[in-house]
Amino acid sequence: MIASVVDVREWQRRETGSEWAPDEQLGRFERFLADLSAAFIDVPAEQVNDVLLDALRRTVEALDLDRSTLWIAEDGDRFATHDWTRLGIPIAPGAISGRELLPWSLEKTTAGELVQFSSVDEVPNEVDRATYRRFGTKSNVAVPLRAGGRSLGVVAFAALRAERSWPPATVTRLELVASAFAGVLARQQAAASLRAALDQVAQLKGERAENAHLRRQARELGGTGIVIGDSPAARRVQEQVQQVAATDSTVLFLGETGSGKEMVATQVHEMSSRHGRAMVRVNCAAIPATLIESELFGREKGAYTGALARQIGRFELADHSTIFLDEIGDLPLEVQVKLLRVLEEKQIERLGCPKPIRVDVRIIAATHRDLEQRIAEGTFREDLYYRLCVFPIRVPPLREHVEDIPRLVWRFVEEFSTAFSKRIDSISKDDMAALQRYSWPGNIRELRNVVERAMIVGTGPRLTIALPAASAVSSRRSAKLVDVEREHIRQVLESTGWRIRGLNGAAERLGLQPTTLETRLAKLGLKRPRQSL
Numbered sequence: 001m002i003a004s005v006v007d008v009r010e011w012q013r014r015e016t017g018s019e020w021a022p023d024e025q026l027g028r029f030e031r032f033l034a035d036l037s038a039a040f041i042d043v044p045a046e047q048v049n050d051v052l053l054d055a056l057r058r059t060v061e062a063l064d065l066d067r068s069t070l071w072i073a074e075d076g077d078r079f080a081t082h083d084w085t086r087l088g089i090p091i092a093p094g095a096i097s098g099r100e101l102l103p104w105s106l107e108k109t110t111a112g113e114l115v116q117f118s119s120v121d122e123v124p125n126e127v128d129r130a131t132y133r134r135f136g137t138k139s140n141v142a143v144p145l146r147a148g149g150r151s152l153g154v155v156a157f158a159a160l161r162a163e164r165s166w167p168p169a170t171v172t173r174l175e176l177v178a179s180a181f182a183g184v185l186a187r188q189q190a191a192a193s194l195r196a197a198l199d200q201v202a203q204l205k206g207e208r209a210e211n212a213h214l215r216r217q218a219r220e221l222g223g224t225g226i227v228i229g230d231s232p233a234a235r236r237v238q239e240q241v242q243q244v245a246a247t248d249s250t251v252l253f254l255g256e257t258g259s260g261k262e263m264v265a266t267q268v269h270e271m272s273s274r275h276g277r278a279m280v281r282v283n284c285a286a287i288p289a290t291l292i293e294s295e296l297f298g299r300e301k302g303a304y305t306g307a308l309a310r311q312i313g314r315f316e317l318a319d320h321s322t323i324f325l326d327e328i329g330d331l332p333l334e335v336q337v338k339l340l341r342v343l344e345e346k347q348i349e350r351l352g353c354p355k356p357i358r359v360d361v362r363i364i365a366a367t368h369r370d371l372e373q374r375i376a377e378g379t380f381r382e383d384l385y386y387r388l389c390v391f392p393i394r395v396p397p398l399r400e401h402v403e404d405i406p407r408l409v410w411r412f413v414e415e416f417s418t419a420f421s422k423r424i425d426s427i428s429k430d431d432m433a434a435l436q437r438y439s440w441p442g443n444i445r446e447l448r449n450v451v452e453r454a455m456i457v458g459t460g461p462r463l464t465i466a467l468p469a470a471s472a473v474s475s476r477r478s479a480k481l482v483d484v485e486r487e488h489i490r491q492v493l494e495s496t497g498w499r500i501r502g503l504n505g506a507a508e509r510l511g512l513q514p515t516t517l518e519t520r521l522a523k524l525g526l527k528r529p530r531q532s533l
Contacts, residue, residue, distance in 0.1 A: 032062045033176055040184040048188050049082070049418060052181075056084035059157070059177055063170075066160040067137075070181065071098060072153040073145075078106055083421050089160050090136060090459055091422055098154075101131040105142060109154045115142035118165050138163045141171060143178035147186035155181050229404035233396040233494065237264060244391045245271035250343065252328075252388045253366035255395035258445030261366040262326060264395055268364060269322040277321035279364075280314050285327035293335050293351060300352035315348050315359050322362040328388065329369035329380060336381045343387045363388070398440040398447060400494050405436050408444065412451040413463065425461040438467050486524045489517075498528045 036055055056068040067085045071078040078098035085091050098106040104125030105115045118139045123129045132140065139159040145152040155178045229235075244251055245268045253261040262281070269279040287295050298313030314323060325331070331339065342348055343363065347356040365388050374380035398405070409432065413424050440446055446468065454465040489510065496506045500514050507514040521527075 029062070029173055032058070033180065036177065037180050037183075040180055040187075048184070052082045052184070053084060053421065055181070056082060060084055060086060063157070063173065063177075065157050067156075067158040069156045069158070070153065071142075071156065072185070073151050076110075078102075078109070078154055081421065085423075086160075087425075087461065091461070102128050104128045109142055109144045110151060112144050112146065112151075114144070114171070115140065115156075116166055116171065119163055136160045139166070141166055141174050143175055145178055145182040145185060147182045150186075152182055152185045152189070229401055229407065231401035231403045232497070233401040234404055236497065237393060237395060240391075240393045241268055241271065244268065244393075246273070248272075248362050250362070250388055250390045251364045252390070252392045253364070253395055254371075254392055255366075255368060256397045256443055257368045258443035259368075259395045259397050260444045261368075261395045262324065263444075264393070265324050265364045265366060269324075269362075272322065272362070274321050274362060277318075279322040279324055280318040281324045281326065282314050283326045285330040289332045289335075292332060293338065296335065297338065297348045298350040300350055313348065313350065315342065315361055316357065318361045319359045320361075322364055325363065325365040327367055327369075328365040329367035329371055329374055333379065333381065336384050340381065340384045340387060343384075396494060398443040400491055402436040405447065406432055408447060409435065409451055409465070412448050413455065416452055416455040420455055422455060422458065423461055424455070424458070424463045427463045427465065431463075431465045434467055435465060486526060489520070489524065490526055493526070493528075 036058065039051055039055060052070060056070060059065065060068045066089055067083065069080050069084075070082040072081045076099070080096045080098075083091065104123065105128055108115050117123055120129050120132045120138065123132060135158075137158045137160060140156060141158075142154050142156040144154055157174050229238075241264060251265070251268055253265055255261050266279065269275060282296065284292065294311060294313065296313050296315055298316055299311045325339075338348070342359070342361070345356075346360065347358045349356055371380055371385050371389075375382045375385055409427065413427070416422070417424055435447070435450075442449070450465060450468055454463055458464065489506075492509050493500075493506045496504065496509065499505045500507050500517055502508075505514070507517045510517060512520070
């Protein structure tokens with residue numbers, strides 16, 4: 001365990017010449033430093049970023065600063081990873097490089113020296129001066145962070161509203177604060193090194209394939225989470241999830257691309273008895289047809305030309321867990337046969353090995369395609385469809401639950417605020433109303449991308465979100481009257497849970513007689529989706 005110990009009494013003797021001067025400001029600083037050090041004790045890895053940001057905020061407020069920035073050492077450079085700026089002052093851009101923008105300051109702090117100035121004019125390097133002025137810095141103290149003889153980074157304290165001097169007492173206080181930051185960074189890096197060592201041991205024990213796969217999934221799914229919504233459409237999905245999650249039944253998610261099928265599938269897994277093991281994800285459309293069988297079921301060495309090593313398939317990785325087969329409608333016919341056997345017999349065969357292997361896997365599938373139409377076209381097996389369709393759940397497109405957009409937007413804002421070290425306090429009502437009027441052909445995924453783009457270009461605490469330009473996809477939507485009518489009626493039926501008659505039923509909302517609406521449904525080919533069992 002690495003700890004940071006600071007002797008405030010020694011600092012006081014140096015500054016005041018007495019053992020304990022009755023100084024109220026000193027007492028406040030002692031309490032602040034004690035609280036800051038306590039906050040850094042036994043911080044879980046997933047909370048380190050939040051604790052560091054909060055510590056920067058408290059430092060700014062306690063020492064009457066305007067900005068405090070943490071720079072992490074990496075590959076001989078320093079990168080600004082955490083920043084806190086007073087409200088009303090422009091936020092500094094995140095993830096900037098010291099080597100590129102502050103070469104003189106980087107050289108001095110790397111050598112273990114303070115960078116201290118009361119006026120930017122005192123900075124001897126032209127590049128550094130231009131950078132400080134661009135960020136609005138008028139006065140600055142940058143303290144190197146070191147522990148165990150290693151350089152960990154820099155913590156900088158800046159004044160932006162007006163120039164200020166840095167008396168020795170103030171600089172010493174800043175050094176004491178910096179020592180607390182150095183301690184938590186040292187513990188964080190030690191924990192990271194320990195985790196890396198444990199991963200290596202696990203790989204030596206034969207878990208390399210699974211660990212690599214799960215780490216890749218964690219990177220791919222960074223920032224995703226459970227669908228947030230309180231609309232009738234979202235509540236219906238949540239009710240179905242709660243009904244089926246505790247079982248081992250196969251679930252089939254239907255819905256447009258980007259509507260959140262994978263997020264809801266994740267929720268089913270996390271609410272199940274299998275949540276102790278990670279869910280294995282496969283995008284059936286992203287893997288070439290020639291490789292999909294070996295990816296799913298594995299292969300033996302020499303099973304085919306180029307198969308130089310034995311490979312564990314995704315079904316074996318998912319043993320005693322859940323496998324999520326995304327875009328199941330794009331699975332080749334020859335592989336559909338083998339998947340049907342897995343569903344029926346709970347066993348697989350690796351390519352090149354006829355010996356069956358029993359697996360205990362729950363299957364969750366998803367597709368944006370009309371599987372009944374693909375059955376009619378001969379590209380999807382009818383028997384597999386009925387095996388998968390034990391508990392179908394339709395995930396509605398975003399345009400059918402626009403009332404959930406504000407909550408979704410704020411969820412994404414919180415996610416990117418942490419990632420980009422940017423604080424957002426408000427979004428204009430006009431922007432939010434425009435988001436709710438937009439048709440969202442890309443659904444929740446498109447909304448998330450729009451929020452991310454706004455967070456990248458945003459420079460203040462008020463977020464401006466621009467709607468995406470008209471896409472080629474949306475421009476290809478049919479303008480035929482019959483197609484527009486079909487889509488409108490379908491949306492109304494979805495909003496009523498496919499209830500045609502009675503108060504607030506679809507017929508009343510459309511201003512039609514129930515019998516007239518039923519006739520029109522038959523003419524338009526609209527059918528109620530199969531009900532979940």
